[in-house]
Amino acid sequence: MESAARPAAPPGTPPAAPPSPPVRTRRRALAAVGTGLAVLGVLGAGVLTGFAPQVRIDEVTSRALYAGDDRSVLVGGLLEVLTTPGVTWFRVLVFLPALVWLARRRVWRTLAWVVVAVLAIGPLTTGLKELVGRARPAFENGGLTYESLSYPSGHSAGIATLVTVGLVLAWPRLSARGRRVAVVAGVALAVLVGLTRMWLGVHFLSDVVGGLSLGVAWSLAVALVARGLPGGAGALPPREAAR
Secondary structure (H helix, E strand, O other), rough: OOOOOOOOOOOOOOOOOOOOHHHHHHHHHHHHHOOOOOOHHHHHHHHHHHOOHHHHHHHHHHHHHHHOOOHHHHHHHHHHHHHHOOOHHHHHHHHHHHHHHHHOOOHHHHHHHHHOOOOHHHHHHHHHHHHHHHOOOOOOHHHOOOOOOOOOOHHHHHHHHHHHHHHHHHHHOHHHHHHEEEEEHHHHHHHHHHHHHHOOOOOOOHHHHHHHHHHHHHHHHHHHHHOOOOOOOOOOOOHHHHH
């Protein structure tokens, strides 16, 4: 049954402010943003200062997880495929149908924050790499094959952005079970891509954790500013309300 139409506002009444996400939702998002930035900053400081425990853990995990300079072509190819969800073109390809759908329905606020979050994470990560200036792991068929810098991991930041934006965008449209499945699948994908960066020998553990933290914090910060969290003006309506 359709709800009754709201009565028209009297002439001269100022327009109502765009709806904001619930306070609880905003607080949780702010806490996640703060935590992500704190992790990114602490690990970055550890890289810049050569903090011995962090460097030692990075070196040990790097050697333990690296697939080896003598890995087969099959293993190398498989790892390259598994790491692909962290690149920019993959994010664009995944979100392109949603962006077209949003544009056709003229949901411009939602479209704008999704585009900003998905595209700007790349330049942001590159800028942080230049600021920190960390060299990649010194494996012949790993980090030494790259001229770019290491902290934070761009693939990790990219996949965290893809998963976070996807969850925030789809959350109002999912059932309770769908939300649980989406969260588990998203976390698993992000962890897998992060692991591939270490299996390939192109990133340290702190690069991956820093990249994941950056992607989550960035995506939620953009959604917060644009009121894109569930219940806000930049969010999709719940499925029931959209009928």
